[in-house]
Amino acid sequence: MTDPNTLSPLDLETPDKTFLDANELVINMGPQHPATHGVLRVILRLDGEKVMGLECVIGYLHRGVEKIAEHRTYTMFNPYVDRMDYVAAVSNGLGYCEAVEKLLNVEAPPRAQYVRVILTELNRMASHQLWLGTHALDIGAITPLFYTFRDREEILKIFEKYCGARLTTHAFRIGGLQYETYEGFEKEVKTFVSFVRPKIDEYEELLTTNRIWLERTKGVGKISGKDAIALGVTGPVLRASGVKWDIRKAQPYANYKNFDFDIPTGENGDTYDRYLVRMAEFRQSLRIIEQAVDNIPEGPIMAKVPKVMKPPVGEIYHSVEAPKGELGYFIVSDGSTQPYRIRVRPPSFVNLQALDVMCRGQLVADVIAVIGTLDIVLGEVDR
């Protein structure tokens, strides 16, 4: 057995001996497995049902997105970022566009900013709905999946009407938006908000007080705020551990500082708290969307950006609060039309590191629950 304290700065509760010194059972979970959300491979070392340790093997979906960027112009690379976290493509686009805008030293006009916020928050809800459905499915509740997908459909319809794509939207351009909103956009978003609000209560009704759901999620996959920070975990997973950290408030981007919203946090850092935090984020997103739709200004949607973009020599790091956590872009420019280097800080990849810490000493079924609650997208982990 390997040294259990290889992750020394963390307080790991590691079972160092199997029961009656039995042989460890090594199980290969994935890359083809119904609950690993894509092509994650987890090598589990088990003592019966108890997890002695685990190791993630990633890279099955590696497409070299960062390398591709070095051979594309800034504009050409924009659609590629949608393919990283494909369930939250709009957030990816927002992060990239804002990073390049910062590099070019331009700012998107107010109307574009508002539309960006509306679409990003809609996308956050779509991402959370997909998370909720699959997470519940992993724990064995098959019905919420269909409810969430029914309502996610309405968001995708808005995306489709706005930019023609449902999933990999490429909704934003560097400097603003390519498309003006369609006729009746505001009204449709408002209708959606009033449509989806009771639906969120409906999801909660199935799960929040469900005895089995509580038993399966409470105290499962615990991570303390200290460990979470040490591992670089961000997003709802960090907030559920009681750390009030949200890039939207901490380092406001777009025009999030104009909106009134709360950062929901948890206390115990277990799976149930992460569930509650995300459910609360649904409602906060609705609040932001309502404010944005009510105050959306008229005006241009595109700032003045050159046709051929040659950002000045330099480097930039810009991060946004994607549905899964802090999504950062580090761009190095050598003054040419193509970035010298792009490095993405994907929230899923960093959060996945916490899997081992969360799962040690727990049962096989908990590993599934924790993978679900981390809300990882393998497209983003592997890039």
Place this chain on the structure above:
Amino acid sequence: MHAFIQYVQSYLDSDQTPGGAGNVFWAIVYIMLVFVGLSIAVIAMNWLERKILAHMQVRLGPMRVGPHGLLQPIADAIKLLLKEDIIPAEADAAVFWIAPFIVVLAAFTVFVVVPFGPTHAITDMNIGILFMLGVSSLSVLGIVTAGWASNSHYPLIGALRSSAQMVSYEVAMGLAVISVIMMTSLNDASTGTLSMIGIVQAQLAQGEWFIFKFFPLGLIGFGIFAIAMVAETNRAPFDLPEAESELTAGFHTEYSGFRWSLFFLAEYSAMIAVSSIAVTLWLGGWLRPFPNLLSGPTWDLVFSLFPGIAFLLLAVMCFYNTARMPKHPLFRVQTMGLAGFGVVLALIGLILFIPAVRIRVTDIFWFAAKVAGFMYLYIWYRGTFPRYRFDQLMKVGWKVLLPTGLALLILTAVVGMRTELWAELQGAWRP
């Protein structure tokens, strides 16, 4: 010919089961009937589960093969039979081969003693319920061998979970069953019985279903059994052995085609089997509602109309949906198929109104209707509940159900004894 009809007649009017009469030929006929009926029930259950679950989940379910997917189970069965039969190279071929047969055998054999009516059972054993519990627990053996012979990790864990689960829940199940057997001994006409038919007759004689006996003791016993039976059949929310999100498919991960379909068949017939136990023990078996309170020929007539009415209602549903089918040439065959299905249902309904048929079918109908209620519960659970974790499952079994079952046993004994004493005292006071 006349002799043959008389022979059939003599049997139909007999008041014994084929086993009881020692008539091997009739026993074989009954076995065939039960087997065919069970297969049809499993096929119907397959379709119904997919449809009902689908409607709970805001979707339509199978719609393509046949009208409203009615032929889907048949298409699935054909697909399964035509699939390649794989035995993994590392598997223990002989054990791998034999495991599904053990499971199926256990699931089907229990139906030997299930009473569909006072004489509608293959045989009536004096240890009927014991036989049922004993044989149905044999399926654990099949599951363990299946998991072990696959020589693969997921099936192994599935089999371990399954055996632990089934063995633990059998204890609670047994305690609940014993409380019922105690209740039968309070009968004036006879002492306690283990016979399935005897248990139903005891309920008739005592004038109440055992679920209402010594309220709430009967209800608690029923509750324990109702939970344990879901665990016993490995269904949601206790479907850990085949938890698809954790163990891909549990003990039958390595099985495919025909062998897999045997597991499927066994699972569904086991569901029907435990539901029949629950119905027989607590819900009055084949007895229609209020057999004592609303007795007499008029009420008999009214209740014997129910089977026909039920089928006619199904036929009306079919015709209603036929009228709602899209009016497009592409849907012509499907529309006609649905209408034809409705006509068949209506014909069955009409046949069930014939007095000679009506009298003989009404018991079976009430039994089947109660079992169908349980089947619906199974589907409903699956649509509603998340899955328990293994240790929680064990906790529920050993720390909740078992103590409750023991307490129930003692309470039933105390209450039962007191009632008998009470009756005796009353007798002493008023000779």
